[in-house]
Amino acid sequence: MTPRQAFDPKKHLPLYLVLDPQLCGGALGMVETTRAAIAGGASIVQLRAPEWKKREMCECARALLQITRAAGIPLVIDDHADVALAVDADGLHVGQKDLSPADARAVIGHDRILGLSINCVEEALVIEKGLVDYIGIGPYRATATKKDAGAALGATGLKAIVRAAGMPSVAIGGIKLEHVADVMTTGVDGVAIVSAVCGAPNPEAAARALRTALKATGV
């Protein structure tokens, strides 16, 4: 198993897979979706399972790491820095109500990736940039997979936040194949995808089509 790698936004952010336990059909489905999505071109994977207890999350994360490490792709854990430490994941993603970036960084150390969710320009202006490696900006469109997401930003809203933040970013929220070109005009480094891969009949083909669409935008 290869060790954790240094974060490279241009390499890792283009096709950011966020696993959804329900859409994937549980832990085994998440493992299969990850394998398929990486074969199709996913460049980073986030384990997000807000309803799960941590014992199950650690088990699933360890199974995912077997795949992601072999592929040289980072695995990021949503919310739970303790799970990230326990399984030696590559990084952590926090929202505005999770551990603060300063607390998160103190817990995970300086060698792991730290991502932060941003919903508005005000949040972008107060990001502690020495602490956070990338931001996830959203929702681009209204989304069913994240209960507490704010109002849809669209390309205009995304662009304003990208400019205010001035740091590596991905867009998230209801992004399908047909939105990739529009999203990539905003200056983000990639698209974070949930249902367009996790809910696809063929996740590998879905990821490959997204990757092709990203390539057409110059990424």
Place this chain on the structure above:
Amino acid sequence: MTPRQAFDPKKHLPLYLVLDPQLCGGALGMVETTRAAIAGGASIVQLRAPEWKKREMCECARALLQITRAAGIPLVIDDHADVALAVDADGLHVGQKDLSPADARAVIGHDRILGLSINCVEEALVIEKGLVDYIGIGPYRATATKKDAGAALGATGLKAIVRAAGMPSVAIGGIKLEHVADVMTTGVDGVAIVSAVCGAPNPEAAARALRTALKATGV
């Protein structure tokens, strides 16, 4: 502020306060309940708020630590080892579906207290004793404050688990003042109290009465 202290089961376990956000009326109520319960004789405090996000939990834990450190009482965080690390709490308490004791110990290090919930003899027989400092055994009675608690153990069930585990323990689950004498016949080192203090009109008086009842049993 005094530093973290070494865990002393005989000193710390007799009156174990588990804070309940709803019964206490939120974070401020939890701080006030803690202050009052310690004045009345609480010997350890657990912050348990399964519905909360971690930003709020860290804020509350930091406020609680101001009180508990000044009193020389350990503060233990339920479930979230990352919160325990972020705020430098004295310990962590995990259930059977939370981080495994091995993972929890690896994350929090060897200088913090680690507690584990136990519901049956089978779980007691597989405890990794070098890793876990104490166990919480329950429920003694049916309880409304923990949704996923198992069937009531009573004194007979408690005693069987205390014997099987052979390590420091507290009983938990619906324990009121009138149950203390019965519970303490089982060999536990103390009683973990939720509603009998958090839901009391006068938490300090409630804690003091419990402490008096414990003293009558020789603790």
